[in-house]
Amino acid sequence: MSVILYHWEPNANSGKPMLTLAEKGVAYESQYLDLLQFDQHKPAYLAINPDGTIPALVHGSRVLTESTPMMEYIDDAFKGPPLKPTGPEARWRMRWWMRFFDSYFAPSLSMIGWSIFVGPAVRLRPEEDLRAAIDRIPLESRRIAWRKAMFNEFSPEEIAESKRRVLFATKALEQHLSRFTWIAGDTYTLGDINGFNLGYALPLSQPDHCNETKTPHIMEWLRRIYERPAARETWAKGRTQMSARIKILERAP
Amino acid sequence: VLELYTSEPNTFFLKPLIALAEKRAAFTTKYFDAASLEQFADGFLSDLESSLQLEREGPLLVHDGIVISSSFFMLEYISDALPGASLTPAEPYDAYRARAWGQYLGAQLGSIVPVLGAAKYLQPHLAALDPALVDRRIAAIEPIERRSGWMAVRDGTLSTPYLKAAADRLGAPIARVETALSGGSWLAGPAFSIADIDAYPMLRVLPDLAPAAVNAQSTPRICEYIERIAARDSVREALKAARTDRPERQFVPGLEASRWG
Numbered sequence: 425m426s427v428i429l430y431h432w433e434p435n436a437n438s439g440k441p442m443l444t445l446a447e448k449g450v451a452y453e454s455q456y457l458d459l460l461q462f463d464q465h466k467p468a469y470l471a472i473n474p475d476g477t478i479p480a481l482v483h484g485s486r487v488l489t490e491s492t493p494m495m496e497y498i499d500d501a502f503k504g505p506p507l508k509p510t511g512p513e514a515r516w517r518m519r520w521w522m523r524f525f526d527s528y529f530a531p532s533l534s535m536i537g538w539s540i541f542v543g544p545a546v547r548l549r550p551e552e553d554l555r556a557a558i559d560r561i562p563l564e565s566r567r568i569a570w571r572k573a574m575f576n577e578f579s580p581e582e583i584a585e586s587k588r589r590v591l592f593a594t595k596a597l598e599q600h601l602s603r604f605t606w607i608a609g610d611t612y613t614l615g616d617i618n619g620f621n622l623g624y625a626l627p628l629s630q631p632d633h634c635n636e637t638k639t640p641h642i643m644e645w646l647r648r649i650y651e652r653p654a655a656r657e658t659w660a661k662g663r664t665q666m667s668a669r670i671k672i673l674e675r676a677p
Numbered sequence: 678v679l680e681l682y683t684s685e686p687n688t689f690f691l692k693p694l695i696a697l698a699e700k701r702a703a704f705t706t707k708y709f710d711a712a713s714l715e716q717f718a719d720g721f722l723s724d725l726e727s728s729l730q731l732e733r734e735g736p737l738l739v740h741d742g743i744v745i746s747s748s749f750f751m752l753e754y755i756s757d758a759l760p761g762a763s764l765t766p767a768e769p770y771d772a773y774r775a776r777a778w779g780q781y782l783g784a785q786l787g788s789i790v791p792v793l794g795a796a797k798y799l800q801p802h803l804a805a806l807d808p809a810l811v812d813r814r815i816a817a818i819e820p821i822e823r824r825s826g827w828m829a830v831r832d833g834t835l836s837t838p839y840l841k842a843a844a845d846r847l848g849a850p851i852a853r854v855e856t857a858l859s860g861g862s863w864l865a866g867p868a869f870s871i872a873d874i875d876a877y878p879m880l881r882v883l884p885d886l887a888p889a890a891v892n893a894q895s896t897p898r899i900c901e902y903i904e905r906i907a908a909r910d911s912v913r914e915a916l917k918a919a920r921t922d923r924p925e926r927q928f929v930p931g932l933e934a935s936r937w938g
Contacts, residue, residue: 486770493776500769512758513743519750520726569937
């Protein structure tokens with residue numbers, strides 16, 4: 425059965441299935457969609473995922489669009505090294521932290537990222553093009569997000585609250601990694617793949633809060649993942665400066 | 678040793694009770710009154726994950742000293758860790774669908790249903806309690822996001838437009854569930870699963886809280902689905918945990934809505 429992954433950069437939600445497939449050793453057809461050109465809202469892609477969100481995995485006739493459950497599917501459906509822990513307690517811990525990453529940490533971190541990276545990158549284009557692009561977005565929640573990013577409608581209070589949450593979540597993660605080697609416990613799992621996609625650039629974007637002194641466990645955890653061949657292979661597929669930020673994780677010679 | 682810390686069998690609290698009954702598991706119930714903020718009394722069980730869980734209020738399952746929080750993942754844990762038939766679909770794509778429902782409905786219904794229920798039932802309940810006790814318990818809540826959910830209910834800041842917007846947001850998830858049920862009796866594959874155990878406790882209260890959105894005319898399949906699940910032995914067993922006459926009227930604030938607007 426064919427495996428096709430529609431994705432953007434190895435980053436955030438797109439990077440989750442990319443790194444998972446690489447770790448499993450699954451060959452797949454890569455369909456790169458340029459988020460900044462709104463490829464994900466064009467008819468060709470809406471025929472695959474009517475919600476217009478990326479990533480999407482097409483396995484034979486099956487279409488999967490929720491990135492975290494998608495990672496579990498890849499682990500369940502394909503041969504290769506297991507990426508879920510064997511015990512139910514560790515599996516629960518992996519899932520608990522993935523939800524914390526997806527629904528608490530990531531929305532705040534991405535609001536900051538969209539306000540400083542995505543917004544300015546698309547704002548170079550004429551306003552009427554941007555308004556037309558918004559009209560093609562299927563989901564109301566995504567239209568709101570894009571409108572805010574395109575026209576820089578984030579309030580100072582929203583950004584300040586997002587920064588507070590990023591700092592809070594960074595501290596919680598450091599506390600967790602001071603007790604456990606990996607997110608789920610003793611072994612590298614989908615929880616680490618998820619967290620790495622969220623946090624690989626934290627030492628660059630949050631240098632005052634994520635560094636050798638304040639978060640030594642996070643730093644070491646990120647470097648251990650960066651040194652995995654699957655991570656090298658996945659981030660080599662990046663085309664923008666955003667995914668190039670991963671170089672911050674090179675160890676000093 | 679298996680202990681379930683639970684309040685009235687409704688919304689988040691009803692889910693593990695059903696799963697444990699499906700498994701015919703032996704467990705001890707540690708009952709607390711969540712609507713009266715007993716989970717914030719000194720000495721109540723708490724750890725990093727249970728205090729930061731995004732549902733904010735909910736059941737805790739303690740299995741040989743391990744504290745399991747967050748209701749959908751608690752269902753996966755019960756399915757995984759306890760003897761008896763699995764409640765997770767065996768086929769990987771059906772398991773994906775169950776988890777995708779858990780993620781989607783968890784965020785959607787999990788942030789809408791509690792708000793509607795809190796405005797109708799929790800607000801008058803809090804107002805009838807000793808104000809000094811309520812203030813003291815709320816002041817002790819960490820983190821601040823969890824505290825603000827309670828403050829909004831106590832202070833009556835859930836405005837009519839806010840509640841209207843919440844009820845309007847029900848449209849998309851309700852339409853998705855109604856459509857999905859045209860393909861079969863259950864949400865994720867041929868058998869009753871954790872996806873159904875997760876969805877049912879949130880859906881069953883909607884004919885009361887949002888009759889314009891869920892009713893026999895506009896959502897006949899959801900109404901039949903609610904009846905189909907209510908008839909299961911496990912649900913009848915789960916509802917025996919109630920200590921009031923109307924467990925379907927006990928609500929806690931639940932998840933916050935997306936901060937992206």
